[in-house]
Amino acid sequence: MDHRPQAWGRPRDDIYGAYDASYLQTSGPKTATQSPVVTGTSVIAIKFKDGIVMAADNLASYGSLARFTDVKRLRTFLDTSVVGFGGDVSDMQFLDRHLKELAIDEAYEHNDDQQQQDDDDSHHKSTPGTALNAANLHKYLQKLMYRRRNDFDPLWNQILVGGLDAARKPFLASVDLRGTAFTSPSLATGFGAALAQPIMRRYAATDEDAARLTREQAVDVVKECMKVLFYRDARSLDRYSIAVVTKDGVELSEDEQLERQSWAFAERIRGYGTQTV
Amino acid sequence: MEFGNSGSLSEDGIHLDMDRLKKGEVNLGTSIMAVTFKDGVILGADSRTTTGAYIANRVTDKLTQVHDTIWCCRSGSAADTQAVADIVQYQLGLFATMNGKPPTTQTAAAIFQEICYANKDRLTAGLIIAGWDERHGGQVYSIPLGGSLHKQPYAIGGSGSTYIYGFCDAHWKEGMEEAEAVEFVKGALKEAIKWDGSSGGVIRMVVLTAKGADRHLYLPDTDYKVRHT
């Protein structure tokens, strides 16, 4: 037996072979990088004439286990923007708390202005140059995510931000765990990038196309995409949240059920080739 | 650290907890749960602690008090979860004396969550927080590995829980009477003990209501039928 303290708590060399001490190495880069544990899948969104529609299902998975089925992944900001989260749920909650504090900071400075403008023009909640709009919020989140990735401690999320920009035009953009940002007439994270994005592009390939879409059309396209995702994404759920953002604010519904699914054709499927009974 | 460096999730996600353990660490192989019922909450747990296949403790108490009627169920590393529970117990005691009023289950959940989230790369802790307070009645919060916080009607956790998702979903009822809820917890834990090699021993429960904390103990040699305390 080896009684040296160095050998305490370690498998015996004579039985298990030499101990691999490489993990004890203290030099080298700091690796705070984590991997996600409790995760949400896709978020999808599309612009339309007066705003944007965003949706995400209510599932938080634990590996392949569908562990939490009532997790709302769309969050509103100042009732003018909506943020959709894919990826790690604990990091989503961190960002949610962070954004809540940001909204309180906004109320310090803008509460009074905003109130004034509410009175002047009851339809326009935030006016350019005052409270943070969706474009500002997206830029802020991009900087935050990029900074965290440079700290080698990324927030493990893919995020969509929807709302209106400074010119009060529909705004939609994404940012991921590396701080990479995109904007497009339609956007999807995770599996949705492969499955939903091609469908949404059929309706809104360009901003001009999107500007011709009505709210009803946009909602229908998004609901259709949620159905396709439920059919083909093994980490998805048939209960979902959907948000519509226009100049009148955010309408968020957090307990939608997928409707009009198509399964009856299974009856015609017999065997896997030549079998007919 | 022994977490692997692929950065990708084990596809067999249900055994995530065990993959996270450091080598030789004492594991609360565990079946734990907490349920809300008509008058409060009930926490339940098996009593097996393992190092690999060896049962290091067969009469473990995994139900830990952090304040008068706020308790938690611990799963994952015994050392980590004990350390976290000790910190929270201290913080809640401080809260009560400083503010002259007892903390709520939310207060406890918030402190637990911050510790689990901020130290996610160092901890192997799967916790269920359950408590009763005047304002909110009985509540259950689950804090799984990454440090997220989930409010639930009932929560199950630990390696044994994977065998009883179906049982619990099928038999769960909201607003049960105390006796009925005790039977639900006992039935679920019996199944978990039966199918999970890392769970076993006695069934412990704590019932939290306006009347305070009440412990239950059920033993395998009486087929968990007789209440011993």
Place this chain on the structure above:
Amino acid sequence: MTSIGTGYDLANSIFSPDGRNFQVEYAVKAVENGGTAIGIRCKDGVVLAVEKIITSKLLKPGANKRIATVDRHLGVAYSGMVPDGRHFVDRARDEARAWRDTFKTPISTADLASRMGGYMQAYTLYQSVRPFGITAIVGGFDSREEAPVDGEVGSGPSCGAGGKVSSKTHGGPFLYMIEPSGLYWGYYGAATGKGRQAAKAELEKLDLSGAEGGITLEQAVKEAARIIYVAHDDSKDKEFELEMTWISGADGPTKGLHQEVPKALREEAERLAKKALESDDEDEGTEEKKGEEKMEE
């Protein structure tokens, strides 16, 4: 004010032989020169109002607010030295934020008042500092509904949590006033600044018991405007702006948030206030001003 300090007023840390801290008393003097600030707690909310004296025509109307938001459900009005008030507000925001970071829930009005009372008191103890030249009125509405942990997901049973003690209610409107000494009390109605005597006399006439039949938030807004107008002394200060904020519960007009009273309502309240003053002036001969000197110490 009665006597001079005769050497015992040179620093905070020195008591006078008869047990007074002159520095604190001088700070109270500073407050007594400030524009009137009042707070009204009624059954469904809190109103804060200040008489903001216009010191120069070159200042932008509506700018340089004197009532600040501390957290979503908390507001602070103050009277006295404005820079001291600004610092007080900064600290209050820090306290509210620190509470949120630790407990992931909003700070209660009582806890904020307690912390700020402690902070003000600390400035009466040391040689190196002077007391705050303000009296602050802290108003808030603590949620009556159950509040989630910030960021939490999921929900409890749909039938609601079991075992609640239903006889107890929680949260509601709260009002505190903190003086330069660090002394603070909870109030139904609070007034400070120049016109506090007149304002207190008016506040005492209101039914602020919080019970059914007490005045409503909308009535309180109108009363607050009227009281500020009553307390305003035309002969000393020509012009002032009325600044008013309010906080209701989640089911009220501000949805639990501390917000400025909407322009339309404020203007209506000011119109009524002016009207009430005019009719008072007409009755001047019959009804003498009540309570004006009564409160003087």
